[in-house]
Amino acid sequence: MEINTIAISDVATMGSEGMKTSLVSREVIADSIELVALGHQLDALVTIVGCDKTIPAAAMAHARLNIPGVIVYSGSILPGEWRGSPVTVASVFEAVGAHAAGRLSDVDLAELEASACPGAGACGGQYTANTMAMALEFLGLSPLGSAGPPALDPRRERVAAEAGRLVLDVLADGRTPDRILTPGAFANAIAAGAATAGSTNLVLHLLALAREAGVPLELGDFDAISARTPVIADLMPHGRYTAVDLDRAGGSRLVASRLAEAGLLDTGQLTVTGRSLGEEAAGAREQPGQDVVVPVSRPLEPQGGLVVLHGNLAPEGCVVKVAGLSRLRHTGPARVFEREETAMSAVQSGGIAAGDVVVIRGEGPRGGPGMREMLGVTAALVGRGLGDRVALLTDGRFSGATRGLMAGHVAPEAAAGGPIGLLRDGDPVTFDVRERTLRVELTAAELAARTGEWRPLEDRYRTGVMAKYRALVGSASDGAVLTVPEKVRP
Template sequence: MKSDAAKCGVEKAPHRSLFKALGFIDEEMNKPLIGIASSYSEIIPGHMNLDKIVQAVKDGIRMSGGVPVVFGTIGVCDGIAMNHTGMSYSLPSRQIIADSIELVAKAHAFDGLVLVPNCDKVVPGMLMAAARVDIPSIVISGGAMLAGKTNGKTTDLSSVFEAVGAVNAGKMTEEELCDLENSACPTCGSCSGMFTANSMNCLSEVLGMALPYNGTIPAVFSDRLRLAKKSGMRVVELVKEDIKPSDILTEDAFMNAVAVDMALGCSTNSLLHLPAIAYECDVEINFDKINEISEKVPDVCKLSPAGHHHIEDLHMAGGIPAVVNGLIKKGLLNESCLTVTGKTLKENVEKAVVKNSDVIRLDNPYSATGGLAILRGNLAPDGAVVKKAAVAPEMMKHKGPARVFDSEEEVSKAIREGKINPGDVVVIRFEGPKGGPGMKEMLSPTAALAGMGLDKSVALITDGRFSGATRGASIGHVSPEAAEGGPIAYVHEGDLIEIDIENKYINLLVPEEELKNRKPKVVEKPVKGYLNVYRKGVSSANTGAVFHSIKE
């Protein structure tokens, strides 16, 4: 066992004395030492139940003959951090999460790891750490929030963000808004739609790093505690079998995740996180490959914000196993990939069936092609991402004048003041990984436009990113970003921009000679502390915004 390096032999008597200071007994010294990385906190609704999940994991580990040790890591609630300085810290937190778990796991010679995340950057950050540390590991999340009920209508967090726009447009009273904010998020858990957290929790199953139904069992269901116990039990067996993340996180596993991503219509942020996890495994997820997969895989689900279903509906309809089994039968996945069960992906799901064909439409898909698309053109030579499953049909093709803003704050002010008109193409730049820095998630402007009824006539383009709760023609991750002199830095107010989501292109309709004579806009936002370090080391969005070594 790896932990023998810190426990065994005469020379490790000092080490054992420290273990015994923790209350360890001799009988525990010869058992697998399992680290439990928990992001429990009292500031994130998705994490407030993780103490209970952790206790269930500990019970499972002990039942299987292991010794659990819990340690903490950070997390950011994207909803609370939204639309102010806090959002600059969300994506950078992914790096801190990965680094902190690597440091603790390596420093203490753990034999195995259980990763207990729930929300947006914590899930990918923990998976990045698992890939780096490469000891037997398993993911068990805290589960999804139940959808809310407001005056008989099903609601969620995105409903509240969109209601702000409705209030500003005079379509809703502040009293109605208060009723909504009191009921839209009724339980603990990751926000109830197919937003980023739930996207990544679902894809953890497909990657093979979590037990079946990890992505969909609601946080308040006792099934979640039972799954946590099973995960604790299973990690001890993974140690005995020496099954590591490097055995599971193969190129085929990532391609499976991309395919299911397309079928579910996951958050655009999944195409920021999957490449980052793959980077830790020396696997490249090429954007052109993503479009190839999207052309073959049907869009079989429309969960909020794309539709009215929520994660609880997907769970009751058969969950991710039912979706995966259906795609395997269509020949769209590699069925032989190894998973943390010790079985193949096919073996995990072969008994799963669709229980509600209105929620999982394998035989009558919403679209013959996937829910996400990569756009390219002279405005985004290295690619941009759109959740096409959440785009209104009338916005699949759009041409309009650019309305250019150099920050989220500027565009939010313009929307509040009614300065955005039907037909406009809103360009938000200098919000990328370096330019932000931190690549803000911009749900507030998109939700405000939706609440004002403009999501079917206004497009948004940014080198930053959009929330998983965003709907409409919202095109993010434009690469290269403005801070790196990308074409988006050359756009002028009033320039015509053409978007064709079906044909996957986005172009600035300005003569090439004129573009050659333009100088790029340069904006460098002053920052201190970790954001300054992050800006120096982070890569482009099309490569996952991974953190390279700091350049001198």
């Protein structure tokens, strides 16, 4: 049987009200796969995934069903080329900011836009899709190396055919997800994300998957594993190369081999092929002379790209991607916005100055609802030349293409009474990555005095899927998963 489900394009919805549906779609996709498999009593399944939410949603469904299965990524887009340099869709978002600042002409922007996406496939850097595809390989739900061939590469046919053969072997062996999804497997997936400076969405999605699999996983685990895992892959957005370059260099097998040799992976973890991750990594083949993946002894950065901060603005924590950052501390006045659109208008009109701390609230899982990505705003700041001179915090999410001193997933969110809702323009906010803190320089008494003064924006969704999501969704610090209310639990 061949069965389809829905998907939301993050590129098409970015910066619009439609982006609120993106994270919601993760739950709908997982539910639909689960329902079809339950309804038709499937013995096994192969799930083909593409962009951001389909990947974690498929993994969540496989964990719930706990039947033999294989997850196959459909591949990255080939990079575009603009004036001799590789470009991706993220380049376009940053160019929008440069254009608004007068640093890029109408003709230049149009030419770049026409060059950035030359064909089918997921976004080409180590953004969310490629980060999650690699994570599923290191978790063991996808065969190691299967995510590497680009979407239009002829090798994709072989990957698909091998998945068809493999699923029959998985079925015969009874190789179910509960045998694969262990604490060690999640640690391996986090290490892969840290070593490649992957998307902060990895945190949200692995937390959600761990809840489905019944595996204990906390925000602190990401920080601890990232702290001991160096960055060894020179990938966009922090680096020079695309996912296609990584594939040519040796792919995820090479990343796994490097980490395994350094003792940074639990190599005994079972994968869907029936072999251990260490056995799969042993098959790595490195392209001579490549410099996309460096040895662990000569890392690009000594610690991984994911950091978790806590403080009086984020009691439950928030996530920062620090790869490529030289500025690890920032204090500045808050510029507070109640939604993404007003923040974007301020950036584009020149209303944000060097030193500011941009605060975008009301965009969390419940407040959005749906936890929008802020790529439009963050990329516009970079495009205007402010990327290394301002900081930003939000209870929403970031695209994997976001770069700069940006704290996302701030929890509790404003709509849940979090202290981010108490900030006012001009409040001094301090990011300190080394100390792992995010604070506003106000006393507890001053913050308490403001409690109850903040009011959320009027709820635009009172019926339908968005209203149901708002009623059931939990904190980003737990993966923004839907919970069954206590009164209806058995």
